[in-house]
Amino acid sequence: MPESEQFDNGVPATRLDGVLWRKSRRSNPSGNCVELAGLPTGGIAVRNSRYPSGPALIYTDAEIAAFIQGAKDGEFDDLVTGA
Known part of the structure; x- marks a missing residue:
């Protein structure tokens, strides 16, 4: 992917060549x-x-940082079934 290339929301993930996809170690094995x-x-x-x-x-980095901090602070706990 050229470094100058910008992507819009909803871009097919297959267009993001060369990126390293990661998931949490806490993710369940069912693939969700x-x-x-x-x-x-x-x-x-x-x-x-x-x-x-x-x-x-x-x-953006700032948007993800705000989301992660909100998750750490428990702001979304009520959205989880059984929480």
């Missing part, structure tokens, strides 16, 4: 996971591991 990849142009792509060629959402 969210995967993230840092982009060489900056920002972070997010995709559903069940659909690796499906759409990827692109976020």
Whole structure:
């Protein structure tokens, strides 16, 4: 992927050549996971591991940092079934 190339939300994840997709060690083995990849142009792509060629959402570093901090603070705990 050329370093100058920018991507819009919903880009097919297969267009993000050369990125390293990662998921949490806490992900379950059934494949229902969210995967993230840092982009060489900056920002972070997010995709559903069940659909690796499906759409990827692109976020800035600041957006991901805010989400992660919110998750650490428990702001989304009420969205989890059984929590």
